[in-house]
Amino acid sequence: MKRLDTGERAPSRQKIGIAEYAVVTDETVLITSGLGSCLGIILYDPVRTVSGLIHVMLPTVDQARDNTPAKFVDTGIPLLIEEMAAVGADTSNLQAWIVGGSEMLQLSSNGDSIGSRNIAMAKQLLADHGFEIVGSDVGGNHGRSIQFDPAAEAVSIRTADETTQVI
Amino acid sequence: MKVDIRELGQFNNLASLGAQRAASSLSQLTGVQIDVEVTDVSLVTENVLAETFTGQSFVGVELGLQGGLEGETVLAFERERALMLQDLLLEATGSSDDLAQSSVTELGNIMIGGFIDGWANHLGSAINMTPPKYTEAVGPRILPDQAIEAAKNHGVFLFESKLEAMDVDLDFSIYMLPEYRQFVELLSGTSEGNQIPVNRLSAFEKLATQGAGNAAGQIGMMTGLDTDVDVSRLRFVPLEGVPRQVGDDRFVGVVFELKGLPSGYLVVLFDEASAKTVASSMMPGGGSDEDGIGTMTEGAIKELGNIMTSGFIDGWANVLGTSIEHTPPNFVHDMGSAIMSPVIGKLGKQQDYAFVIDSTIEIDGHQGQCDIYALPNERELARALSALPAQT
Numbered sequence: 001m002k003r004l005d006t007g008e009r010a011p012s013r014q015k016i017g018i019a020e021y022a023v024v025t026d027e028t029v030l031i032t033s034g035l036g037s038c039l040g041i042i043l044y045d046p047v048r049t050v051s052g053l054i055h056v057m058l059p060t061v062d063q064a065r066d067n068t069p070a071k072f073v074d075t076g077i078p079l080l081i082e083e084m085a086a087v088g089a090d091t092s093n094l095q096a097w098i099v100g101g102s103e104m105l106q107l108s109s110n111g112d113s114i115g116s117r118n119i120a121m122a123k124q125l126l127a128d129h130g131f132e133i134v135g136s137d138v139g140g141n142h143g144r145s146i147q148f149d150p151a152a153e154a155v156s157i158r159t160a161d162e163t164t165q166v167i
Numbered sequence: 168m169k170v171d172i173r174e175l176g177q178f179n180n181l182a183s184l185g186a187q188r189a190a191s192s193l194s195q196l197t198g199v200q201i202d203v204e205v206t207d208v209s210l211v212t213e214n215v216l217a218e219t220f221t222g223q224s225f226v227g228v229e230l231g232l233q234g235g236l237e238g239e240t241v242l243a244f245e246r247e248r249a250l251m252l253q254d255l256l257l258e259a260t261g262s263s264d265d266l267a268q269s270s271v272t273e274l275g276n277i278m279i280g281g282f283i284d285g286w287a288n289h290l291g292s293a294i295n296m297t298p299p300k301y302t303e304a305v306g307p308r309i310l311p312d313q314a315i316e317a318a319k320n321h322g323v324f325l326f327e328s329k330l331e332a333m334d335v336d337l338d339f340s341i342y343m344l345p346e347y348r349q350f351v352e353l354l355s356g357t358s359e360g361n362q363i364p365v366n367r368l369s370a371f372e373k374l375a376t377q378g379a380g381n382a383a384g385q386i387g388m389m390t391g392l393d394t395d396v397d398v399s400r401l402r403f404v405p406l407e408g409v410p411r412q413v414g415d416d417r418f419v420g421v422v423f424e425l426k427g428l429p430s431g432y433l434v435v436l437f438d439e440a441s442a443k444t445v446a447s448s449m450m451p452g453g454g455s456d457e458d459g460i461g462t463m464t465e466g467a468i469k470e471l472g473n474i475m476t477s478g479f480i481d482g483w484a485n486v487l488g489t490s491i492e493h494t495p496p497n498f499v500h501d502m503g504s505a506i507m508s509p510v511i512g513k514l515g516k517q518q519d520y521a522f523v524i525d526s527t528i529e530i531d532g533h534q535g536q537c538d539i540y541a542l543p544n545e546r547e548l549a550r551a552l553s554a555l556p557a558q559t
Contacts, residue, residue: 013333015202018407018511034410034504037512057407057512066519071407104509105422105497114512143505145415160417160501 135167228275
């Protein structure tokens with residue numbers, strides 16, 4: 001797909017912060033940085049070219065004090081799907097990428113780290129919806145910054161040591 | 168009079184939404200995409216204002232607020248950024264150079280108008296703005312005299328929203344300094360929630376300065392290098408704003424969990440060059456031939472971090488009269504924002520906002536720098552502060 005050269009200065013990139021999301025229907029590149037234990041989830045409808053990216057912090061809204069949906073995996077994924085449907089995505093068959101969920105620190109806690117629980121929750125919910133995970137780069141103990149380029153249908157991942165990979 | 172932490176959170180949210188509106192007006196006017204990086208609020212004294220603004224030359228637009236919210240709002244650009252912005256505006260509007268100053272003033276008017284819009288709704292009463300005034304100043308004088316006077320007397324609440332352009336090197340801040348007495352009343356809230364007596368708020372600054380002062384002293388003792396606390400502030404930030412404040416640069420550092428009253432986290436970060444400088448000066452013979460950041464630097468930073476953290480929390484214990492302990496160091500070498508991500512994840516189960524004590528220590532003149540971020544559990548901090556004897 002080729003970007004039309006209209007000569008207009010359209011915003012070509014959009015930054016998404018923690019507990020934020022964005023949905024676009026053009027080729028705007030979606031960017032989020034500083035994924036440590038947080039998880040970046042990308043959903044994409046290749047037919048109608050609707051892209052969504054959400055940067056979630058914790059696996060579940062249960063036991064948390066506030067209920068900002070974009071903060072949690074279990075409320076963030078449904079929110080993203082709904083927002084994509086609202087702009088015309090066919091949400092019965094989305095492609096998914098998940099990145100992040102690393103274990104940056106050995107903090108005292110009961111059971112698994114936040115990162116691994118974020119990953120498990122996302123995989124489970126995406127499977128429940130029947131979405132195919134076309135790419136993932138999760139776990140480990142390093143941070144990641146990502147860009148989703150709808151034109152390339154690919155996620156590029158950068159780490160602090162400046163290595164980049166594309167999935 | 169008590170300050171309700173939830174109310175403070177509400178006002179921070181209003182400021183953040185206002186900053187987003189201001190950013191989108193500016194994006195439309197210039198054709199450059201502008202994002203809000205973070206909005207925080209801190210109670211600052213004259214010293215902190217001086218530390219925060221000193222040495223920089225500013226161009227600003229100042230507006231007074233009257234009615235439901237009284238005080239001043241200032242849109243401040245470092246001089247070179249303002250020139251760049253004028254160029255962008257000229258390019259976008261095709262107006263002449265003579266109009267540059269008035270265009271910045273008009274821009275300030277539009278942006279501050281957007282910034283204030285949501286507040287009147289929340290407060291249920293009108294807020295009137297005085298006409299915008301174009302100002303130029305070096306250092307804290309960019310702020311209105313009344314605010315500086317108030318900071319001298321009892322401190323002033325300083326809201327700061329940092330805005331950043333996406334594709335050009337342009338960043339600047341919107342500051343709002345509400346009138347102290349009225350604002351404290353607005354913060355009193357009605358809930359039974361987390362409240363801090365207003366006369367204990369001055370203990371905030373002591374927490375920041377004592378902790379950082381002790382930690383800086385420890386660096387000096389361990390390395391023989393001169394150290395100086397550059398800025399130390401206690402900010403109130405939405406949790407998800409903390410990683411943005413630290414930024415995506417790569418840091419070397421240590422993370423500790425704090426246990427006691429309050430519990431929380433303490434993060435000590437050095438840029439790579441500073442980490443190597445302090446590590447080398449801790450080695451016998453004063454040097455290491457290690458390439459990059461290896462085990463020798465790691466060992467030195469862990470040892471130093473341990474001692475700094477002990478010093479820091481001793482400072483807190485002095486102010487609060489409580490006992491606090493810390494875990495062994497977690498060594499980190501990664502993007503700052505990613506390092507903070509599990510810390511805010513842990514805190515995020517209990518709170519939406521964080522009190523962040525953010526101190527910058529200069530090492531060996533301007534050669535090196537160390538940033539300390541302390542994130543106490545909000546409720547426990549409120550409890551510890553409330554338990555302090557009243558101050559006169």
